[in-house]
Amino acid sequence: MIPSQSCYFFSVVTLYFFFLVSFLPYTLASPTFRYCRHDQRDALLEFKHEFPVNESNPIPYDASLSSWNKSIDCCSWEGVTCHAKSGEVISLNLSHVPLNNSVKPNSGLFKLQHLHNLTLSNCSLYGDIPSSLGNLFRLTLLDLSYNYFVGQVPPSIGNLSHLTILDLWDNKLVGQLPASIGNLTQLEYMILSHNKFNGNIPFTFANLTKLFVISLYNNSFETLPLDMSGFQNLDYFNVGANSFSGTLPKSLFTIPSLRWVSFEGNMFKGPIEFRNMSSSSTTRLQYLNLVELDLSFNNLNGSFPAFLLTIPTLQWVNLEGNQLKGPVDFGNMSSSSSLKFLNLARNEFNGSIPESVSQYHNLEELHLSFNNFIGTIPRSLSKLAKLEYFCLEDNNMVGEVPSWLWRLTMVTLSNNSFNSFEESSGVLDIETQVQWLDLSSNSFQGPFPHWICKLRSLEILIMSNNRFNGSIPPCLSNATVSLTDLLLRNNSFSGTLPDIFVNATKLLSLDVSRNHLDGLLPKSLIHCKAMQLLNVRSNKIKDKFPSWLGSLPSLHVLILRSNEFYGTLYQPPASIGFQSLRVIDISHNDLTGTLPSFYFSSWREMSRLTGEDGNFRLSDVPYMGKVLNATAFFVDSMEIVNKGVETEFKRINEDNKIINFAGNRFSGNIPESIGLLEELRHLNLSSNVFSGNIPQSLANLTKLEALDLSQNQLSGQIPQELGSLSFMSTMNFSYNFLEGPVPKGTQFQRQNCSSFMENPKLNGLEEICRETRVPSPTPQESKDLSETEEQVINWIAAGIAYGPGVFCGLVIGHIFLSHKHEWW
Numbered sequence: 001m002i003p004s005q006s007c008y009f010f011s012v013v014t015l016y017f018f019f020l021v022s023f024l025p026y027t028l029a030s031p032t033f034r035y036c037r038h039d040q041r042d043a044l045l046e047f048k049h050e051f052p053v054n055e056s057n058p059i060p061y062d063a064s065l066s067s068w069n070k071s072i073d074c075c076s077w078e079g080v081t082c083h084a085k086s087g088e089v090i091s092l093n094l095s096h097v098p099l100n101n102s103v104k105p106n107s108g109l110f111k112l113q114h115l116h117n118l119t120l121s122n123c124s125l126y127g128d129i130p131s132s133l134g135n136l137f138r139l140t141l142l143d144l145s146y147n148y149f150v151g152q153v154p155p156s157i158g159n160l161s162h163l164t165i166l167d168l169w170d171n172k173l174v175g176q177l178p179a180s181i182g183n184l185t186q187l188e189y190m191i192l193s194h195n196k197f198n199g200n201i202p203f204t205f206a207n208l209t210k211l212f213v214i215s216l217y218n219n220s221f222e223t224l225p226l227d228m229s230g231f232q233n234l235d236y237f238n239v240g241a242n243s244f245s246g247t248l249p250k251s252l253f254t255i256p257s258l259r260w261v262s263f264e265g266n267m268f269k270g271p272i273e274f275r276n277m278s279s280s281s282t283t284r285l286q287y288l289n290l291v292e293l294d295l296s297f298n299n300l301n302g303s304f305p306a307f308l309l310t311i312p313t314l315q316w317v318n319l320e321g322n323q324l325k326g327p328v329d330f331g332n333m334s335s336s337s338s339l340k341f342l343n344l345a346r347n348e349f350n351g352s353i354p355e356s357v358s359q360y361h362n363l364e365e366l367h368l369s370f371n372n373f374i375g376t377i378p379r380s381l382s383k384l385a386k387l388e389y390f391c392l393e394d395n396n397m398v399g400e401v402p403s404w405l406w407r408l409t410m411v412t413l414s415n416n417s418f419n420s421f422e423e424s425s426g427v428l429d430i431e432t433q434v435q436w437l438d439l440s441s442n443s444f445q446g447p448f449p450h451w452i453c454k455l456r457s458l459e460i461l462i463m464s465n466n467r468f469n470g471s472i473p474p475c476l477s478n479a480t481v482s483l484t485d486l487l488l489r490n491n492s493f494s495g496t497l498p499d500i501f502v503n504a505t506k507l508l509s510l511d512v513s514r515n516h517l518d519g520l521l522p523k524s525l526i527h528c529k530a531m532q533l534l535n536v537r538s539n540k541i542k543d544k545f546p547s548w549l550g551s552l553p554s555l556h557v558l559i560l561r562s563n564e565f566y567g568t569l570y571q572p573p574a575s576i577g578f579q580s581l582r583v584i585d586i587s588h589n590d591l592t593g594t595l596p597s598f599y600f601s602s603w604r605e606m607s608r609l610t611g612e613d614g615n616f617r618l619s620d621v622p623y624m625g626k627v628l629n630a631t632a633f634f635v636d637s638m639e640i641v642n643k644g645v646e647t648e649f650k651r652i653n654e655d656n657k658i659i660n661f662a663g664n665r666f667s668g669n670i671p672e673s674i675g676l677l678e679e680l681r682h683l684n685l686s687s688n689v690f691s692g693n694i695p696q697s698l699a700n701l702t703k704l705e706a707l708d709l710s711q712n713q714l715s716g717q718i719p720q721e722l723g724s725l726s727f728m729s730t731m732n733f734s735y736n737f738l739e740g741p742v743p744k745g746t747q748f749q750r751q752n753c754s755s756f757m758e759n760p761k762l763n764g765l766e767e768i769c770r771e772t773r774v775p776s777p778t779p780q781e782s783k784d785l786s787e788t789e790e791q792v793i794n795w796i797a798a799g800i801a802y803g804p805g806v807f808c809g810l811v812i813g814h815i816f817l818s819h820k821h822e823w824w
């Protein structure tokens with residue numbers, strides 16, 4: 001018996017070994033056995049065949065479902081998992097397989113009644129979610145995220161009473177949630193973000209007491225259940241970007257497990273209260289474990305909720321964009337604070353910034369912009385060794401700016417009344433960090449502060465709208481190496497702009513407009529290969545037209561208006577360049593000469609739509625702490641078309657392509673090639689000595705909104721084709737030698753009579769001039785008139801988007817999601 005026994009033993013081992021080897025790959029891939037029930041297989045195949053299949057020309061999904069083949073065991077098909085013993089399909093995961101169809105009510109899918117997990121994320125599914133979903137009553141996980149499902153969630157979802165995860169993120173679902181959702185008492189994750197749900201949250205919701213994560217972000221929900229105290233497991237609660245109103249649900253803030261909460265972007269009103277505060281001391285909040293709280297952009301009012309900051313676990317608090325009032329009193333922390341981020345911007349806080357702010361010794365970001373804070377920057381702030389971002393713009397702060405601030409990363413002080421800088425004793429010899437420094441619109445005066453030259457990390461320097469005077473110092477050349485934006489507009493700087501740009505290869509925008517600069521434009525600007533915006537408006541620069549700037553590959557905005565530039569735009573055989581221009585304003589200088597008829601043919605950017613590509617989207621903004629390393633940038637607000645009073649535009653629309661040559665001495669014909677600039681919106685050639693006919697090619701500029709050719713020596717007829725330019729709301733042909741009939745188009749007939757006056761041979765004006773019998777204005781009056789009629793427009797230099805104020809705030813809502821799980 002022993003030999004046979006050993007033989008038997010041997011054979012078992014061999015067999016076992018054989019199994020191991022032959023099933024090894026499969027065993028590693030999936031923990032199931034090679035055993036598939038035929039009814040399950042047939043249901044799967046039925047499901048497969050509901051989607052477009054062409055065996056001889058497999059589209060991508062077919063390639064990934066090619067393993068779904070009768071001659072292979074169905075438990076090893078891609079995305080399929082079977083129960084180890086019964087062979088029932090318990091999990092189907094087809095995420096990212098582009099099924100590209102609707103799910104039929106009688107789909108084979110609903111025969112897979114043993115499914116526990118169903119993941120059809122990003123499958124390009126559309127149409128309604130069929131009611132037959134209720135058949136899959138064993139489901140614990142249902143993930144239909146990233147599809148195009150429409151309609152309402154079927155009430156039969158209440159049948160899925162074992163569901164623990166429901167993820168419908170990013171579909172187009174509408175309407176109210178069915179009351180039957182209250183049946184899903186095992187639910188832990190409910191992710192309904194990025195749909196179009198509206199109405200009330202059904203009261204049955206309160207029964208979902210196991211919920212750990214609730215995200216309703218970006219829908220149109222209107223009311224929350226009153227009592228939320230039952231969610232004793234809740235960790236993450238995000239109802240941001242909905243239409244909720246009423247007061248904050250106090251009951252929510254009795255839940256000890258709750259850590260992340262966002263009410264951002266709704267219409268919640270009333271004071272911030274967590275419970276009946278009158279009967280509870282602040283210490284009663286010690287049991288809360290909140291980490292992040294976002295109440296920004298609501299209509300909350302009342303006073304500063306100091307009690308909030310006593311929650312020891314709290315790291316991140318955003319109250320931006322509410323109507324909170326009165327002084328900020330931090331009180332005294334009894335224990336150590338975890339607070340890293342505090343945003344109080346855009347409220348109505350007043351009083352001084354209390355010295356007690358220094359107790360939040362972990363603070364990294366402090367946003368106080370757009371309030372009514374008064375007084376000076378408190379000395380104790382310097383004790384916050386981790387502080388990196390300090391935003392204080394648009395308050396009523398005064399006095400001296402302390403020099404310790406230069407060790408931070410971002411300091412924005414614009415729109416206050418600061419008037420001086422602390423003597424920088426020694427601070428600048430240690431490492432200075434400051435990358436973003438905004439001193440604009442304060443009461444600073446006197447010479448350019450030389451210590452700024454020593455800020456080696458400076459990327460954005462804004463000193464606009466102060467009373468700085470004297471020259472711009474050459475020592476700034478060291479700082480230009482890292483600078484992306486240098487904005488000095490509207491001061492009293494004088495002398496020549498120094499030749500300091502040899503190494504300014506990162507510079508994107510330079511604005512020295514509205515100063516008293518004279519002399520020449522520095523030739524070293526030619527090294528600013530990244531330059532997108534150059535504005536020297538309203539100085540006394542006396543130089544030849546800088547045609548050499550035409551070689552800068554990204555120059556989008558060039559403003560030389562109101563200086564003493566002279567000479568011609570173009571000297572053959574040089575190339576014309578300026579291929580990226582979107583806005584050029586060289587008006588009110590001394591420029592002369594004729595332009596060859598092909599002159600505009602190289603201005604390619606003006607002839608095309610600025611694609612989405614170059615756009616700055618908020619969603620691209622990375623976590624605030626890294627924003628300065630990103631490509632995001634901004635330029636100072638600036639004006640180009642205005643109503644007499646200078647109006648500043650913070651947001652600029654990329655597609656406003658503008659040419660303003662007015663008030664020079666250009667002569668000869670208007671170049672025919674103007675007709676190539678098909679995206680042009682505003683064209684002003686007034687007050688020059690252009691002669692000859694108005695080129696017919698102007699009729700090509702179908703997006704033109706404003707055209708001013710007044711006060712030239714143009715003759716011949718106004719091309720009748722211009723009558724078809726349907727967006728043209730403002731035009732002026734006055735003071736020329738035009739003749740013949742005014743075009744018939746409605747835009748022409750709507751004009752004021754003065755737009756055509758002083759063209760003795762022009763006819764067909766009876767209609768236009770009948771209503772508005774104003775006395776003929778003088779040329780000067782006519783000019784003023786045309787300026788006031790100019791539409792006020794928002795416009796932009798490329799790729800920009802937000803001034804720092806807005807930036808300091810807006811970005812923040814984003815953070816809430818960005819550093820946590822993406823699928824919320």
Ligand SMILES: *[C@@H]1O[C@H](CO)[C@@H](O)[C@H](O)[C@H]1NC(C)=O
Pocket residue numbers: 054055056057
């Ligand atoms: C399947 O693909 C082949 C090859 O491209 C094509 O000739 C055939 O018409 C397609 N069949 C269907 C039903 O689309």
Ligand SMILES: *[C@@H]1O[C@H](CO)[C@@H](O)[C@H](O)[C@H]1NC(C)=O
Pocket residue numbers: 069070071072
């Ligand atoms: C199924 O798989 C077998 C073996 O891999 C193969 O010969 C057959 O062509 C496949 N059938 C289909 C329809 O793809």
Ligand SMILES: *[C@@H]1O[C@H](CO)[C@@H](O)[C@H](O)[C@H]1NC(C)=O
Pocket residue numbers: 093094095117119
């Ligand atoms: C589904 O499959 C995808 C990719 O194949 C995988 O990333 C994901 O984790 C799976 N999901 C589940 C719930 O198994």
Ligand SMILES: *[C@@H]1O[C@H](CO)[C@@H](O)[C@H](O)[C@H]1NC(C)=O
Pocket residue numbers: 096097098122146
């Ligand atoms: C969706 O699937 C496609 C492939 O079909 C993939 O390229 C894309 O990144 C996926 N999208 C998401 C959000 O996962």
Ligand SMILES: *[C@@H]1O[C@H](CO)[C@@H](O)[C@H](O)[C@H]1NC(C)=O
Pocket residue numbers: 059098100
């Ligand atoms: C999805 O189907 C539609 C028609 O039903 C078709 O036009 C489209 O090209 C398909 N998309 C893919 C990615 O197959």
Ligand SMILES: *[C@@H]1O[C@H](CO)[C@@H](O)[C@H](O)[C@H]1NC(C)=O
Pocket residue numbers: 081090091116117141
């Ligand atoms: C089903 O999903 C749950 C939750 O993600 C997971 O823990 C479990 O392993 C999945 N089961 C199968 C069979 O994929």
Ligand SMILES: *[C@@H]1O[C@H](CO)[C@@H](O)[C@H](O)[C@H]1NC(C)=O
Pocket residue numbers: 131132133134135136137156159
């Ligand atoms: C609900 O589930 C039960 C089994 O629990 C099943 O018999 C019934 O058909 C399902 N109802 C719907 C509407 O899907």
Ligand SMILES: *[C@@H]1O[C@H](CO)[C@@H](O)[C@H](O)[C@H]1NC(C)=O
Pocket residue numbers: 155156157158159160161180183
């Ligand atoms: C709720 O679940 C039970 C089973 O747990 C089921 O019988 C009932 O039909 C469900 N209700 C709804 C409205 O789906």
Ligand SMILES: *[C@@H]1O[C@H](CO)[C@@H](O)[C@H](O)[C@H]1NC(C)=O
Pocket residue numbers: 182183203204207
């Ligand atoms: C909620 O649960 C309670 C007790 O479990 C039950 O009596 C009640 O009917 C449920 N309500 C809803 C709307 O499902």
Ligand SMILES: *[C@@H]1O[C@H](CO)[C@@H](O)[C@H](O)[C@H]1NC(C)=O
Pocket residue numbers: 453474475476478
């Ligand atoms: C510029 O930096 C160099 C060293 O990098 C230093 O020697 C020089 O003094 C600096 N110039 C000014 C004007 O600060």
Ligand SMILES: *[C@@H]1O[C@H](CO)[C@@H](O)[C@H](O)[C@H]1NC(C)=O
Pocket residue numbers: 477478502503
């Ligand atoms: C420009 O940079 C080079 C190399 O870094 C350096 O040698 C030179 O001194 C710099 N020039 C100016 C004007 O800063």
Ligand SMILES: *[C@@H]1O[C@H](CO)[C@@H](O)[C@H](O)[C@H]1NC(C)=O
Pocket residue numbers: 672673674675676696697700
């Ligand atoms: C008018 O526009 C077309 C393109 O739409 C262009 O081919 C043509 O040259 C333009 N005409 C003139 C006169 O600029």
